[in-house]
Amino acid sequence: MASSLFDPRAFSGKVAFVSGAASGIGAATARQLADLGAKLVLVDRDRARLDAFVETLGSNNVLALEVDVTAIASVEEAIARGVSHFGGLDLAVNSAGIDLPRCETARYPAGDWDRTIAVNLTGVFNAVRHQIPAMLASGGGSIVNVASIMGFRGFSGQPAYTAAKHGVIGLTKAAALDHATQGIRINAVAPGFIDTPLLGHLSDEMRQAAALLHPMARVGEADEITNVILFLLSDAASFVTGACFEADGGYLAK
Numbered sequence: 705m706a707s708s709l710f711d712p713r714a715f716s717g718k719v720a721f722v723s724g725a726a727s728g729i730g731a732a733t734a735r736q737l738a739d740l741g742a743k744l745v746l747v748d749r750d751r752a753r754l755d756a757f758v759e760t761l762g763s764n765n766v767l768a769l770e771v772d773v774t775a776i777a778s779v780e781e782a783i784a785r786g787v788s789h790f791g792g793l794d795l796a797v798n799s800a801g802i803d804l805p806r807c808e809t810a811r812y813p814a815g816d817w818d819r820t821i822a823v824n825l826t827g828v829f830n831a832v833r834h835q836i837p838a839m840l841a842s843g844g845g846s847i848v849n850v851a852s853i854m855g856f857r858g859f860s861g862q863p864a865y866t867a868a869k870h871g872v873i874g875l876t877k878a879a880a881l882d883h884a885t886q887g888i889r890i891n892a893v894a895p896g897f898i899d900t901p902l903l904g905h906l907s908d909e910m911r912q913a914a915a916l917l918h919p920m921a922r923v924g925e926a927d928e929i930t931n932v933i934l935f936l937l938s939d940a941a942s943f944v945t946g947a948c949f950e951a952d953g954g955y956l957a958k
């Protein structure tokens with residue numbers, strides 16, 4: 705029987721994998737899941753930042769691992785270590801991502817294209833590819849991939865990021881179809897501009913301009929994305945799969 709309302713107690717004791725957990729949306733999600741009693745497998749390529757973040761969590765149920773999501777063998781090993789440490793895998797949030805400098809397509813550096821696709825798209829594939837079997841062995845689960853408004857719209861100067869985020873939404877749909885009858889739900893969230901270190905390279909002027917792209921005339925907070933992620937992870941979303949939920953201050957409504 706489905707939960708009629710989002711029940712935060714349902715996360716207690718669940719095993720959750722979060723990539724990009726050292727910062728921003730991944731860190732906000734890890735913190736809320738820790739506060740709700742989940743057991744966490746946290747991965748990030750930035751070991752020092754991840755360790756500093758984990759110190760602030762005040763939870764003993766954390767396995768923190770240095771992982772570059774572009775390396776499929778490392779991702780597979782991290783998931784296997786999480787399963788053997790905590791006895792299974794129930795939930796996953798794939799948030800690791802990068803945003804390289806803007807450049808028009810005709811001058812876009814091939815290396816920046818390769819790097820962006822490797823982290824923002826292949827990194828998500830590498831994770832779901834190994835999260836799904838681990839969840840099947842655990843009796844089912846729920847995965848949320850962090851896409852973007854740029855998964856729905858083009859953005860000037862961002863050909864690689866835009867292509868990768870469109871790809872994440874396509875991957876989410878295909879994977880959801882493959883496993884829809886097996887107790888695995890796979891969804892995505894599409895944030896608008898969110899106040900995290902990812903936007904650190906924006907000048908104050910650019911940040912103000914970014915805020916005004918949203919009908920709410922502001923950028924979002926990481927916890928405003930986490931709240932949508934937790935809903936999608938939870939049994940309250942038991943009939944939701946292959947979806948991409950917008951959390952964007954109205955950006956895509958224009």
Ligand SMILES: NC(=O)c1ccc[n+]([C@@H]2O[C@H](COP(=O)([O-])OP(=O)(O)OC[C@H]3O[C@@H](n4cnc5c(N)ncnc54)[C@H](O)[C@@H]3O)[C@@H](O)[C@H]2O)c1
Pocket residue numbers: 723724725726727728729730747748749750771772773774798799800801802823824827850851852853894895896897898899900901902903
């Ligand atoms: N901040 C925004 O405006 C915004 C908007 C839409 C979507 N997003 C997406 O949200 C996700 C999280 O972004 P954020 O804003 O929290 O950024 P962030 O920079 O605060 O956090 C991203 C984390 O991912 C980690 N990471 C980067 N490359 C990695 C790799 N190869 N392997 C493992 N970890 C890696 C970083 O070390 C960092 O800790 C990204 O996928 C991003 O594209 C962000």
